[in-house]
Amino acid sequence: MRSRCYAALALLGTIITCITCPYKADAVCVAEAFAAGIEAGLVMHLLPSCTPAEREAHAVRGEAVMDAVAKGRPVDLLGVIVRGDLIFDHLAVRATPRSPIPAPERANQADRVVDNGQRVVREALSIRDSIVSGAVRHRSADGTLWFERPVSFHGSHFKDGVDLSRSVFQESVDLSAATFDREAYFVQGQFAQRMDCRETKFGPSTRFHRSAFRGSLDCTSALFDGMAEFLEVEFEQPVVFERARFGLGTGFSGSRFKSRVSFSEAIFSREAFFGFAAFENKVEFAGAQFLGSADFSNAEFRQQDDLAKARFDQAPLMAQTKRLESTPPVGILETRNGQYALTLIFLVVAALLVAYAVRLK
Numbered sequence: 001m002r003s004r005c006y007a008a009l010a011l012l013g014t015i016i017t018c019i020t021c022p023y024k025a026d027a028v029c030v031a032e033a034f035a036a037g038i039e040a041g042l043v044m045h046l047l048p049s050c051t052p053a054e055r056e057a058h059a060v061r062g063e064a065v066m067d068a069v070a071k072g073r074p075v076d077l078l079g080v081i082v083r084g085d086l087i088f089d090h091l092a093v094r095a096t097p098r099s100p101i102p103a104p105e106r107a108n109q110a111d112r113v114v115d116n117g118q119r120v121v122r123e124a125l126s127i128r129d130s131i132v133s134g135a136v137r138h139r140s141a142d143g144t145l146w147f148e149r150p151v152s153f154h155g156s157h158f159k160d161g162v163d164l165s166r167s168v169f170q171e172s173v174d175l176s177a178a179t180f181d182r183e184a185y186f187v188q189g190q191f192a193q194r195m196d197c198r199e200t201k202f203g204p205s206t207r208f209h210r211s212a213f214r215g216s217l218d219c220t221s222a223l224f225d226g227m228a229e230f231l232e233v234e235f236e237q238p239v240v241f242e243r244a245r246f247g248l249g250t251g252f253s254g255s256r257f258k259s260r261v262s263f264s265e266a267i268f269s270r271e272a273f274f275g276f277a278a279f280e281n282k283v284e285f286a287g288a289q290f291l292g293s294a295d296f297s298n299a300e301f302r303q304q305d306d307l308a309k310a311r312f313d314q315a316p317l318m319a320q321t322k323r324l325e326s327t328p329p330v331g332i333l334e335t336r337n338g339q340y341a342l343t344l345i346f347l348v349v350a351a352l353l354v355a356y357a358v359r360l361k
Contacts, residue, residue, distance in 0.1 A: 029054045031078075041074035041123065050079065059083050062134050065127075066090065074123035074149070077130055085134035088145050088164075091119035117143040121151075129155040136162040144168055153178045165189065165207075172215070175200050186211055197222050208233055219244050230255055241266050252277050263288050274299050285310040296321050 032045040044060055060077060062084025068075050070091055094117060119140070125147065136158065138145045145167040152174040162180060165187035173191060176198040184202050189211040197219040204226035211230075216237040225247045232254040239261040246268045253275040261279065265287040272290055277299045286309040294316040296307075301323045307316070 030058065033058075041076060042068040043074075043076045044078070044080050045076070046079035048079065055079070055081050062086050069121055069123075069125065072122040075125050075127070077127045079128075080130045082127065082130060082132045083134065085160075086132070086136045088119055088121070088136075088138040089140050091121075091145075093117035093119055093143060118146050119143060120146045120148065122148050124149040124151070126150070126152040127156050128152055131157045131159065133159050135160040136164065138164050138167060140166065146170065147173075150174070158182070158184075161185075169193070169195075172196070180206075183207075191215060191217075194218070199223075201225065202228070205229075213237065213239070216240075223247070224250065235259065235261065238262075245269070246272070249273070257281065257283065260284075268292065268294065271295070279303070279305070287311075290314070290316065293317070 029047055029050040030045070031047050032043060042060070042064060044058060046055060046058060050058075059081040060083070062082055065075055065077075065082065065086055066088075069088075119138070143166070145164065147167065147169045148171070150171040150173070151169060154174045155177040157179045159181050161182040161184075163183065163185040165185050166189070167186065168190040170192050172193045173195045176196045177200065178197075179201040180203045182203050183205040185205075185207045187207050187209045189208065191211065191213045193215040195213060195215065195217050197217070199221045200219070201223045202225060206224055206226065207229045209229050210232045212234045214236050216239070217235060218240045220240050221243045222241070223245050227248050228246055228250045230250075230252045233252070233256075235255065235257045236259065238259045239257060242262050242264045244263075244266045246266070247270070249271045250268055251273040253273045254277065256278045258280050260282045262284040264284045267289045268291060270292040272292065272294045275295050275297045277296075279299070279301045280303075282303050283301065283305055285305070285307050288310040290310060290312045293314050294312060297317050297319040299321050301321075304324050
């Protein structure tokens with residue numbers, strides 16, 4: 001009887017322990033977590049050792065993310081699952097004190113939609129190495145979305161579409177190693193600082209149509225699995241697409257590269273369009289492969305290009321393309337140093353012949 005009582009007490013103690021200290025494993029799984037208080041941001045860091053069940057238990061609702069954004073608090077998520085949509089159109093609109101487009105440029109863009117207001121993300125937005133199951137949207141046709149602090153989606157997996165068109169990113173943007181299962185739209189985006197998309201996997205449709213990159217762009221080893229549209233884009237700083245892979249049609253038509261650009265060892269599996277593109281600085285295509293048609297019609301190269309070092313399965317279209325004439329290689333005899341060297345060789349040979357003749361006598 002006494003042993004039964006001890007067993008019952010032990011079982012009761014176990015139950016009490018489970019109730020008062022639930023999910024003991026959470027202490028190992030959760031590296032950092034703060035609730036969104038009056039001043040605090042939304043922070044949740046989960047360790048790589050977390051099990052799928054633990055990640056599900058700590059899933060963050062999309063509404064909680066947008067609530068923190070709307071209240072001007074930072075969002076810092078690492079290794080979490082985000083359930084639900086992130087709809088930035090629900091943010092309050094404030095009057096626009098200035099347009100993100102410079103006045104001279106704006107004067108020539110009458111077909112752009114007039115900016116009637118701003119939705120603002122005041123603090124940093126960081127969702128890294130996470131899974132976002134819902135859509136990420138900003139579809140306002142008459143306003144812009146301003147990100148005043150850095151944005152990082154490094155290593156995250158977006159299972160639904162991402163549309164952040166008409167967004168202004170005032171600080172750096174990090175999309176490196178991220179995966180987009182569906183569309184990734186940044187139409188008419190303004191990128192004031194560096195953007196990183198190294199080893200990023202873009203889905204069936206990627207659009208940066210009529211965007212402006214004021215900082216550098218690095219898409220080294222990025223995969224554009226579907227259509228990639230960089231039409232009428234302005235690049236002010238160095239651009240890198242080295243070892244990038246373009247699966248379907250790729251368009252850089254009408255774009256302007258003001259600084260150095262590299263497509264070295266990039267692979268264009270289908271059509272590639274560079275019509276009316278302007279390359280104002282050094283451009284590199286060494287080792288690039290164009291497996292489909294390549295159209296450089298009406299493009300302008302203001303410095304020497306190296307298209308001859310690329311592989312074209314079909315002859316590229318060069319109608320009215322402006323290129324610098326290749327400088328013919330200069331022979332050694334056409335240089336002054338070459339002539340001096342040749343004269344010296346003749347003198348040495350003559351001296352040896354004279355010495356040999358004297359020796360024979």
